[in-house]
Amino acid sequence: MPRITPHDMRRTFNTLMLEAGVEKHVLQAMTGHSTDEMTIHYSHISLDYKSGALNRMIEHLGQTPG
16 A cells, blocks of 8 residues: 655645646645745646647637627
């Protein structure tokens, strides 16, 4: 069984919060990070989330102004 560390828990929390749409500055305040870089350091955006973002951009480009 893999060992789960506090570091793993912190990364999971940050990643899930960002993927849930929590703004970086709010997450930064919640975690006590002093910089955006540290907040991002503790985050890993999943491939599914990246794929969804790309699909939203493609859909947006396909829309014509009303």
